[in-house]
Amino acid sequence: MQTTQCPICSSDIIIEEEAAEKDLVSCLNCGAELEIITLHPLLLEPLQDSTEEDK
Ligand SMILES: [Zn+2]
Numbered sequence: 001m002q003t004t005q006c007p008i009c010s011s012d013i014i015i016e017e018e019a020a021e022k023d024l025v026s027c028l029n030c031g032a033e034l035e036i037i038t039l040h041p042l043l044l045e046p047l048q049d050s051t052e053e054d055k
Contacts (some may be wrong), residue, residue, distance in 0.1 A: 004042045008032045015042060 003012045011029035015036070019025070023036045025044070034044040 002042060004044060006030060006032060006034070007044055008046055013044070015039075 001017050002015050004015060005011070006013050006027040006029060009027065009030040009032070011027065013025060013027055013034070015025065019036055019039070021036050021039055024047070025034050025036065026032070027034060033047045035047055037043040037045050
């Protein structure tokens with residue numbers, strides 16, 4: 001398990017051990033959906049083109 005910072009709100013995000021590239025994680029603080037671009041180094045990118053559908 002490792003942690004990184006949310007690119008939007010800079011709060012800590014926990015990345016599970018089994019996370020893979022292109023997995024999606026959610027920021028618990030701001031709710032942003034983030035895609036794991038690479039694991040080494042750990043790089044997250046916010047999903048920009050979100051269709052505004054209700055969940
Ligand atoms: Zn955030």
